[in-house]
Amino acid sequence: MSLALSAQEQAVAAGHDGAAMAMRIVAESAALLGAPRLIPIASAHIDGALYHGDSGTLFAERLVEGGARVAVRSTLNVGALDLMGCSRVRLEEPARGMARRMMEAYRKLGCEQSWTCAPYQAGHRPAQGSDVAWGESNAVVFCNSVLGARTNRYGDFLDIACAISGRAPDYGLHRVENRQARLVFDVSGLSASFLGSEIAWPVLGSLYGREVGNAVGVITGVSHHPGEDALKAFGAAAASSGAVGLFHIAGVTPEAPDAETILAGGRPETVIRVTPEMAAKARVGLSTAITQTAIDAVAIGSPHLSSAEFDALERLIAGRRLSVPIYACTGRHVLTTLERNGQRKMLEASGVVIVADTCVVVTPILPELAGGVLMTNSGKFAQYGPGNTGYAVLYASLADCVESAVIGKPFFTDIAA
DSSP states (O other), X not given: OOOOOOHHHHHHHTSSSHXXXXXXXXXXXXXXXXXXXXXXOSEEEEOTTSOSSHHHHHHHHHHHHTTOOOSSEEEEOOOSSOTTOSSOOOOOTTHHHHHHHHHHHHHHTTOBOOOOSOGGGTXXXXXXXXXXXXXXXXXXXXXXXIIOOBOOOOOTTHHHHHHHHTEEESOGGGSGGGGSBOEEEEXXXXXXXXXXXXXXXXXXXXXXXXXXXXXXXXXXXXXSOOOHHHHHHHHHHHHHHSOOOOEEETTTSTTOSSHHHHBGGGSOSEEEEOOHHHHXXXXXXXXOOSOOSOOSEEEEEEEEEOHHHHHHHHHHHTTOOOSSOEEEEEOHHHHHHHHHTTHHHHHHHHTEEEEESSOTTTSSOSOOXXXXXXXXXXXXXXXXXXXXXXXXXXXXXXXXXXXXHHHTSOOOOOOOO
């Protein structure tokens, strides 16, 4: 199947400016993917503004020099610098300067200075059924699953090319037939107390991702809506341990009023019945630390913490002084609220290090420490922390993370699955 461009798309691609460059990138990507056409998009979320090397900066600046501007609403994922000045980033020159130039280039392209991996909690919530081009794995899976908008996992540079052209390849999860579930992930064998706990959702997401890979499945056995923060945690873990771009939860997510409706052909190809033993093994697998006698830091907020999660953090700290710092990563949209209601001052007085615009896994913020141990309640941090920070990881609930930070050593409260 060959790609057919409209007359307008052909005219744009034939030019010599930044818009032409973007259209050609999208068109050539579509041809490689076997897409028959390009489709208009309603918005974009750009992951390519995180500094990984000078080529990324030079690419963005070339688009700027060519007069390119985004054609649709485009929010930005985390960058490599905390532009709000909340935390100290240990990125040295010349990398620091190149990272700043990259962030500035995306501003000049017309992108919103959101700098968050949770744009859906910062007001960027495309309508159900709308086509968008989002990057950042957790944002993609939330957009598809919880909002019901349609996007594939758009990688660096293709994301901004889609935003400038206002087009995306018509393939994958943009197509209704590819959004149907092929398998069932049944959690009805787990206890109600476990499913109602905060710790369950990153654990189950990690298990789900490893079990299904990039397949679309429907989760059954969930009796009520667990809340957006729980779904955020599930999707982030699933997209980290696997390549999940879309999941359904029967009776919870918008495209799955029940399992039968969303299953392709009405019957699953596979049924995965999750046992307490499977959940317990998945929980253990999120920790990589050999010793559990000491911790050096706690990191939370991957995806970025919501205002409600900061409220929970403040309640758990209860005015106590931390023995070990808690690095709390969030977006500037939440930081504004924290400053307005006085929470930032109180949390920092307790020993919390607020990180805005970025996070501790994508840029050097944690102290350099051989053999360091990081505790987290994030399935995504647990997945990427060891490789990106050099710290071994201990996974725990938010409550246990706080208690551990207060007493300066690991503290665990078991919740049976």
